[in-house]
Structures are given as structure tokens and as C-alpha cells.
Amino acid sequence: MINRRLLTIALGASAMLATLLSSGQQASAQEEFKIGVVASLTGGFAGPAKDSMDGIQAWIDGRGLEGKKIVLEVLDDETSPVGASNAFRRLASDEDIDMIYAIVPSSSVLAIKSLASEFKKPLVTAGAADAIGIPADPWLFKVAPAVRDFMIVLANYTKDNGYKRIAMFNGTDAFGQAEIKAMKELAPEMGFEIVAEETYTAEDTNYNAQLTNIRAADPDIIYSGAFGRAAILFYKQFKQLGLDTHLVMGQSVVTASFFEGIGGASEANGLMTPIQLGSFGPSVGGETARLYAELEKNLGRQPNYFNTFGYDVGLITEAGVSGSDGTTQGIRDALEALKELPAVNGPVTYTPEDHTGQNHESIAIGRLEDGKPVLPQ
Amino acid sequence: MDEFHVLAQLVLPGLTTGCVYALIALGFVLCFNVSGVVNMAQGEYVMLGGVLGAWMAIAGVPLFLVLLAVAAIGAVLGIAQERLSLAPVRRSPAFIQITVTLGVAVIMRGFALIWFGKDPLAMPGFTGDGVVTILSALVPVQTLWVWGTTAAMLLGIFWFLQFTDAGRAVRACSINVIAARLMGVNAERMTLLIFALAGGTGALAGAVITPIVLASWDAGFVYSLKGFVGAILGGLRSPTIAVAGGLGVGVAEALAAGYLSSGWKDAIVYALLLAFLLIRGGVFLSGRIGLVAGTQDR
Numbered sequence: 001m002i003n004r005r006l007l008t009i010a011l012g013a014s015a016m017l018a019t020l021l022s023s024g025q026q027a028s029a030q031e032e033f034k035i036g037v038v039a040s041l042t043g044g045f046a047g048p049a050k051d052s053m054d055g056i057q058a059w060i061d062g063r064g065l066e067g068k069k070i071v072l073e074v075l076d077d078e079t080s081p082v083g084a085s086n087a088f089r090r091l092a093s094d095e096d097i098d099m100i101y102a103i104v105p106s107s108s109v110l111a112i113k114s115l116a117s118e119f120k121k122p123l124v125t126a127g128a129a130d131a132i133g134i135p136a137d138p139w140l141f142k143v144a145p146a147v148r149d150f151m152i153v154l155a156n157y158t159k160d161n162g163y164k165r166i167a168m169f170n171g172t173d174a175f176g177q178a179e180i181k182a183m184k185e186l187a188p189e190m191g192f193e194i195v196a197e198e199t200y201t202a203e204d205t206n207y208n209a210q211l212t213n214i215r216a217a218d219p220d221i222i223y224s225g226a227f228g229r230a231a232i233l234f235y236k237q238f239k240q241l242g243l244d245t246h247l248v249m250g251q252s253v254v255t256a257s258f259f260e261g262i263g264g265a266s267e268a269n270g271l272m273t274p275i276q277l278g279s280f281g282p283s284v285g286g287e288t289a290r291l292y293a294e295l296e297k298n299l300g301r302q303p304n305y306f307n308t309f310g311y312d313v314g315l316i317t318e319a320g321v322s323g324s325d326g327t328t329q330g331i332r333d334a335l336e337a338l339k340e341l342p343a344v345n346g347p348v349t350y351t352p353e354d355h356t357g358q359n360h361e362s363i364a365i366g367r368l369e370d371g372k373p374v375l376p377q
Numbered sequence: 378m379d380e381f382h383v384l385a386q387l388v389l390p391g392l393t394t395g396c397v398y399a400l401i402a403l404g405f406v407l408c409f410n411v412s413g414v415v416n417m418a419q420g421e422y423v424m425l426g427g428v429l430g431a432w433m434a435i436a437g438v439p440l441f442l443v444l445l446a447v448a449a450i451g452a453v454l455g456i457a458q459e460r461l462s463l464a465p466v467r468r469s470p471a472f473i474q475i476t477v478t479l480g481v482a483v484i485m486r487g488f489a490l491i492w493f494g495k496d497p498l499a500m501p502g503f504t505g506d507g508v509v510t511i512l513s514a515l516v517p518v519q520t521l522w523v524w525g526t527t528a529a530m531l532l533g534i535f536w537f538l539q540f541t542d543a544g545r546a547v548r549a550c551s552i553n554v555i556a557a558r559l560m561g562v563n564a565e566r567m568t569l570l571i572f573a574l575a576g577g578t579g580a581l582a583g584a585v586i587t588p589i590v591l592a593s594w595d596a597g598f599v600y601s602l603k604g605f606v607g608a609i610l611g612g613l614r615s616p617t618i619a620v621a622g623g624l625g626v627g628v629a630e631a632l633a634a635g636y637l638s639s640g641w642k643d644a645i646v647y648a649l650l651l652a653f654l655l656i657r658g659g660v661f662l663s664g665r666i667g668l669v670a671g672t673q674d675r
Contacts, residue, residue, distance in 0.1 A: 043595070046495035172640055199640040203599040205590035208390040209634030209642075212383055229497040229591055240508045241386075241515050257496040261591060263506070 033068040033321070036075070036091030036121075038112065039103040043079025044202045044228045047257050048306045052103045052126060054299065055310020062298030063314065065321050073097065077104050084108035085115060092119035099320075099331060101313060102126060106175040109142075116140040122320065122331045124313050129178040133356030141335050141350060142357045143312055145276070147175060149360035151182040153274045154248060157365045158221055159190040163246070167196035167219035169210060169226065169234065179225045195219050200230055207237050219245055227252035232261030235268070248365070251275040254305050254373060265371030275366045276358070278308030278344035279373050287342035291315070295344055302372075308344040315343050316357075385514035387635040388628055393520050393589065395627020396527035397423060400582045401604025402611065402623035403534065404575035409613045410551035411564075411571045414463060414474045418482040420601030421489075422451050422576050426583025427592030428489050431498035440503055448581040454485075455576025459569055482597065489594035497591040506588070519588040526585045530578050531620060537574075538616075547571060603627075606650050 037056075040049040053074075060070050073094075075087035084104050091100055092115070099122040102112050106129035113132060116123050116139040123140045125132060128150065133142040158166055168183060170176035180197055187194050196217035198210035211234075214222060222245050226234045231253050238247065251273050252258075259265040281302075282289040295303050295311045303311070319341050324330035336355070341348040346362020366373030401419050408416040426447045433443045462477050502519040509518050538544040549557035550567045558564055583592070590596075607623030626646060633645040 042490060042495055050495075199638075201643065203596075205596070206390050206394050206631065209387050209631050210639045212386045212635055213639070216383065229593055232497060232499070232591060240517055242508070261497055261499045263499070 031067065031069045032071055033065050034071045034073060034094075034097045035317070036073050036094065036097040036100040037103060038077050038084055038087040038091065038100065038108075039074055040079040040105065040108070041074070041076035043077075044230075045079040045105045045108075047228060047255050048105075048126075048252060049103045051255065051304055051306030052310035052313070055295065055303065055307040055312075056101070056103075056314050057310075058295055058298040058303075058307065059311050059314025059318075062294060063318060065318060068321075077108055079105060079108070081108045081111035085111045088112045088115055089119075092121050097121065098328060099123070099317065103310070103313075105173065106132060106147075106178070107173045109140075110174055113137050113140050120332075121328055122335055124316055124335075126309065126313075127175070129174045130182070130356075131174070131178070134354055136351075136353055136355040138336075138352075139332055141316065141355050143316060143348070144309060144345075145358045145360060145362055146356050147178040148182040149356075149358075150250075150274045150363060151179060151186055152360040153363045153365060154223060155183065155186040155190045155192075157248070157272075157274070158192055161221075163221040164192045165195045165217070165219045165221070166192055167198070167214040167217055167222045167245075168194055169198045169200070169207075169214065169222065169224040171225060171227075171230070172199050172201050176225050179223075183223075200226065200234075202228070202230065204230065205233060207234050208241070211237055211241050211243065215241065215243060215245075221246045221248065223248045225250045228257075229261075231258055235262050235271075239267075246272070248272045248274070251279070251305055254279060254368070254371070256304075259371050265368075268368045269370065271368045272365055273368065273373060274363050275305060275373050276308065276345035276362050277364060278303070278312075278346075279305045280364070280366060280375055281372075283375060288344060288346065291342065291344045303344075312343040312345055312348070312358075316341065316348055382513045383635065385512040387631045389511060389514045389516050389520070391628040391631025392624060393516070393523050393586070393627070394631070395624035396523050397582050397586050397600060397623075398603045398607050398626050399620040399623030400527060400530065400578055401600055402607030402619040403531070403616055404579055405605060405608035406611055406613055406616050406619040407534075407547075407571045408575055409608075411547055412459075412463065412467075412568045413471070414478065415471075415605075415613070416458075416572075416575070417475060417478040417601055417605075418458060418485060418597075419575065419579060420599070420604055421482045421485040421597035422454065422579030423583035423586075423600045424592070424594065424597030425454070425485060425489060426451055426580030427500075427587040427590075427596065428493045428498055428583075428594060429580070430584030431500040431587050431592045432493060434500045435498070444581060444584055447584040448577045451580025452573040452577035454580075455572035455574070456569055458576070459572040463572075464565075482601070486594055486597060493592075493594060495594065497593045498587070499591055500584075500587040502588040503585075517589055519585075523582075523585050523589070526581065530581065534574065534578070535616075543567075543570060603630075603646075606646065609650065610653060 040046050064070055077084035077087050091097055102109050102125040106127035109125045109127035109132050116137045125142055128144050128147045130146040130148050168180050170180045196214045198213055224234050277284050277288045278292055281292055319338055320331050320335040323334035336350050339349050346358045348357045367376050404419045430443050430447045458481050462481050466474055466477055503522050504518055507518050508515045538548055546562045547567050549562055550564050554564050603626050604623055606626050608619045610622030611619035630642045630646045633642040
């Protein structure tokens with residue numbers, strides 16, 4: 001009788017212990033939220049990608065997902081659409097991954113877009129090319145405004161300042177070609193003409209021919225969409241040729257590597273750039289200022305544009321996951337239902353037809369002063 | 378702007394870039410003539426010279442020492458490439474040897490990326506970052522350094538090949554290595570010498586042009602490609618035509634961008650090469666004969 005009692009107690013204790021252990025394991029498994037990241041850790045987009053990842057990390061450190069431990073699995077696309085596709089396939093095939101980020105340039109995002117619905121994992125992406133968000137892929141959600149939105153702001157600036165002749169300098173990639181295409185549509189509506197369209201490839205180092213053609217066209221404003229090394233070389237050669245035409249460059253010039261390359265941030269004083277609101281910092285006010293301050297605190301330094309972009313990716317993730325039932329379909333549905341979600345760079349809205357995210361209202365033309373954009377008076 | 382001004386503004390910077398292509402083309406031809414190998418890592422020496430030079434300049438190393446160190450490191454790496462990667466496969470088919478050089482190129486790129494980072498590196502001009510007017514074209518002052526250094530290196534190499542015993546031995550190996558050996562020439566030592574020369578001059582060219590074009594870990598591949606075009610124009614045999622070809626490629630792409638289309642300039646350059654090869658004909662046959670003869674002799 002005593003043995004039977006002891007046996008019963010032992011069995012009961014074992015059952016309790018087993019239950020406790022298994023519930024603990026289940027709790028650990030539920031707490032992990034795995035995000036696959038395709039990022040340009042190397043190549044021409046490496047600078048913006050690293051800054052974006054820093055912004056994402058700041059979101060994880062400061063906010064994250066309630067009750068969940070975020071795990072990032074990062075693969076490098078080497079700033080190549082082929083690399084991006086391969087990396088995306090690997091991550092999307094992993095059943096443990098709950099959603100995917102693509103922190104790669106437009107041409108790589110477009111390569112991934114063709115695969116997005118095949119794997120049915122919610123995908124939040126970088127890239128500005130219009131074709132990323134429209135037509136909408138049900139599983140792919142863009143963040144930054146479309147190229148057309150930046151060109152709308154540039155076109156308004158050109159028109160409002162009375163410029164009639166604009167010269168364009170754009171890359172041969174999807175982003176660059178989307179810029180020139182959008183400007184060709186906007187120019188006639190806004191009452192100015194494009195007098196030169198020059199292009200470059202990522203490997204080019206000599207833009208004398210393009211700048212000579214631009215000078216010969218006698219524009220009163222020049223827009224350069226160059227980024228990375230191309231932006232540095234363009235700006236230096238623009239100065240060397242003694243051109244004094246009003247110059248506007250893409251927002252990707254607001255990076256430490258650009259300022260180092262041109263010989264210091266003060267060398268770019270007066271340079272104009274269409275840039276998202278988050279880059280202006282607290283001076284913009286409203287939700288942008290609040291979230292900017294939060295990002296600055298979590299990042300531990302003054303954020304640049306791509307840091308703010310990364311933080312917005314995190315905010316969108318947070319809203320999507322918290323509004324879902326936890327399934328990948330649920331996260332997708334919750335993302336698509338986002339309307340006017342506050343973000344550092346402006347509100348985010350998705351519709352079934354348009355997965356762009358932010359629009360031209362999140363952009364303003366800024367003037368660079370000692371490496372920081374300021375709103376012109 | 379008048380037409381002459383436009384032409385000058387296109388040609389002179391094109392010549393500057395062409396100087397780098399010319400040195401790479403010369404490196405290709407010298408290596409091929411002596412060893413029978415098309416060294417696809419040639420452009421990476423230019424890249425390494427650029428990143429090393431920029432890194433040392435940023436660290437405050439005096440310019441003279443930067444240039445000396447870069448040339449020496451390039452030469453040592455050339456020797457290392459020949460000894461460690463090509464000597465073991467000397468009797469292998471040509472495609473294996475070329476693949477080995479491609480592998481070396483990838484290793485050099487990877488090293489540059491890990492050691493120097495992904496961002497482009499800037500280097501101040503040797504005598505400032507101003508501009509100078511030449512034939513009504515505005516060019517950076519550094520351009521004069523590029524032209525001068527390239528001319529000095531080319532003259533030095535040609536003097537070496539024509540007027541020194543070692544240079545004559547190198548030429549003997551390129552003409553007939555068996556005969557050269559019979560005359561007491563150490564062919565392996567000549568190969569080492571040429572790889573050192575090609576590596577050193579390539580690296581020095583990279584350091585000299587970096588103030589104009591910046592240095593980046595991924596710049597070597599395009600240099601190799603464009604320099605290879607120049608070498609092919611010389612049939613991978615003639616150093617003189619290879620140099621002229623390299624200069625011509627630099628000018629051609631600048632003129633194509635200026636007068637035709639900036640978006641099509643690379644396509645135009647490669648189309649011209651294709652047309653040249655089709656018109657001339659047989660250039661690959663004579664190249665193959667040279668390679669086969671070279672490997673058989675080793």
C-alpha cells in the first residue's frame with residue numbers, strides 16, 4: 001500500500017514536471033519571430049543597406065514585437081538582382097521564417113516581386129521604382145514613396161522657382177529609368193522641358209562626356225539621381241568643370257560616405273535634394289518629430305535617411321503583426337489594411353491596388369547645410 | 378561651347394582613363410607572351426593599388442612612400458600569384474590556367490572588400506585638387522600626374538625590353554622559349570620578373586588615378602575587361618599596339634558617350650572590338666597557336 005502511494009506520487013510529480021517542461025518549450029517557440037532579410041551587404045547599395053539595417057535594429061532594440069523575440073536571418077544579394085532572387089528563394093523556402101525584408105535596390109526588388117506570390121510570405125521592401133508598388137503584388141509591401149512621388153516634388157520645385165529647362169542625369173538601372181520616365185510625363189504638365197537626358201552605369205568613373213553634353217544643352221536646373229560612388233564622382237566632376245547651374249541630387253547623397261568622398265560635408269553646402277520628412281528631424285513637428293526622437297534615442301546617434309527608412313520598416317512590421325492572427329496570411333491581410341499609419345517619414349497607407357506605402361506628401365526639398373538637410377525658408 | 382572645345386573636353390579625360398587601360402593591356406600582353414597565360418587578375422592590381430594608396434594616404438603616409446609601397450606590394454603580389462597559383466598548373470590546359478587567374482581575381486576582390494570596406498575611398502590629388510586648362514578643356518591637375526606616370530612607366534618598360542639583358546631574355550622567351558632556354562635563359566625567372574613588373578605597374582597606375590576616380594573594391598573587373606580589349610587589338614602579341622589599343626578604348630568610350638549615347642557607350646566599344654575582330658579575322662587562331670606553343674614548351 002505504501003509502495004502504491006509512493007508510485008502514485010511519483011507518477012503525478014513526473015506528469016507535472018513533463019507538463020511544465022513542455023509548456024516552457026512551447027512558450028520559447030511562440031516567443032520567436034523569425035524575419036528573413038535579403039540585404040545588399042556588398043556592392044553599390046551596401047551603404048544604404050547598412051544604414052537601413054541599423055534603423056531596423058534600433059526598432060528591435062526600442063520597440064520590437066510584444067511577447068516575441070525577433071530573430072533576423074540575413075543573406076547578401078551583392079546588389080545584384082540574381083543574387084536577390086536566390087537569397088529570397090532560400091529564405092522564403094524556410095518554414096520557420098514568418099516574414100521577409102528586402103533591403104535592396106529597385107532592380108533587385110523587382111526581381112523578387114516576380115517570386116513573392118509563389119512563396120506567400122509577407123514581404124516588406126526597400127526600393128523606389130513605381131513598378132514595385134503598382135500593380136500590387138498581394139504579398140509585397142513597399143515602404144518608400146515611388147520614384148514618381150520624388151519627381152512630383154522635384155517638378156513642383158522646378159515650376160515654383162521658374163525654371164524652364166531641366167537636364168537629367170540618371171542611372172541605367174530600374175530606379176534611374178523610372179525617374180526619367182516620370183519626369184518626361186510631368187514636364188509638359190508643369191510647363192518646363194527636359195533639354196538633356198544623360199545616363200551612367202554603376203561601373204563608370206568618367207562623366208565628362210555626360211556633363212559636357214549637359215552643359216551644351218544650357219539647362220537652368222540639373223537633376224542627378226546618382227548614388228554611391230557615382231554620386232561622389234558626378235559631384236566632383238561637376239565642380240571641376242566649373243558648372244554653376246542650379247543642382248539638385250537624389251536623397252541618397254545624404255550619407256557619410258558621400259561627404260567623405262567629396263572632401264567634407266561643407267563641400268555640399270547649398271546642394272538641394274528631395275528627401276523624406278524624417279531626415280529633417282524634429283523641425284518638421286507632429287508624429288514625424290516624435291518618432292524621429294524615439295529613433296534617435298534607440299539608435300544612439302543622429303539618424304540619416306536610411307536609418308529612418310529602416311525604422312519605418314519596423315513600425316510597419318509591428319502594426320502588421322499586432323493586427324494579425326499570427327499566421328502569415330493574417331499578417332499579410334493586416335498589412336494591406338494599414339491606413340495612415342504614423343511613421344518617421346510620413347504616414348503609410350496600403351490598398352489592394354496600391355502597395356506603395358508613403359507618397360509625395362512625405363517628401364520635401366531640403367538644402368544641405370554641413371551634411372544635414374534643412375527646410376528652405 | 379565650340380566643337381573643338383567639346384572634342385577636347387571628351388578626348389583628354391578619355392585619354393586619362395585610357396592610360397590605365399593601356400597599362401593593363403600591356404600587362405596582359407607581357408604575361409601572355411612570356412607565360413602563355415591570359416592573366417584575368419590584371420585589373421585587380423589596379424584596384425588594389427588604388428585602395429592601398431588611398432588607405433595609406435588617409436593614414437598620413439608621405440606620398441613618395443605611398444607610391445613606392447604600392448608598386449612594391451603589387452610586384453610582390455605578382456610574384457606570389459605566379460609562384461603559388463600558376464606555377465603548379467603550368468602544364469595544364471590553357472582554360473584551367475585562365476580559370477586560376479579568375480580565382481585569384483576573386484580572392485583579391487574579397488580581400489579588398491573585407492580589409493578596406495564597401496565604401497569608395499578618396500585620395501587627395503598629389504598637387505592639389507584644382508583644375509587646369511589644356512586645349513580649352515578643363516581637366517583635374519591629377520590628370521598630368523596620370524599622363525606623366527604612365528608615359529614614364531611605358532618608356533621604362535620599353536627601355537627595359539629593348540636595352541637590357543633581362544629585357545632581351547624576356548623577348549627571347551616570348552619568341553621561342555625552347556631556343557631561349559638553350560641559350561641559357563631561365564624562363565621561369567623571366568616569367569616571375571614579368572608578373573612582378575605587371576603587378577607593380579598596375580598597382581602604381583591604380584594609386585595615381587585614384588584621386589580622379591576614387592578607389593573601390595569592385596573596380597578591378599571593368600579595368601580588366603577594358604584592358605583586355607586593348608590587348609586583343611594587339612593580338613595579345615604586340616605591346617605597342619596593346620598600349621595604343623588601351624588608349625583608344627578610353628578615347629572611344631568618351632567619344633561614344635559624348636557624340637552618340639552615354640547609355641550605349643559600352644555597347645559601342647565592344648561592338649567596335651567585334652567588328653575589328655571579324656574584319657581582321659584569324660586573330661584567335663594566331664592567339665591559340667601561341668598559347669599551345671607556350672604550354673608545350675613548359
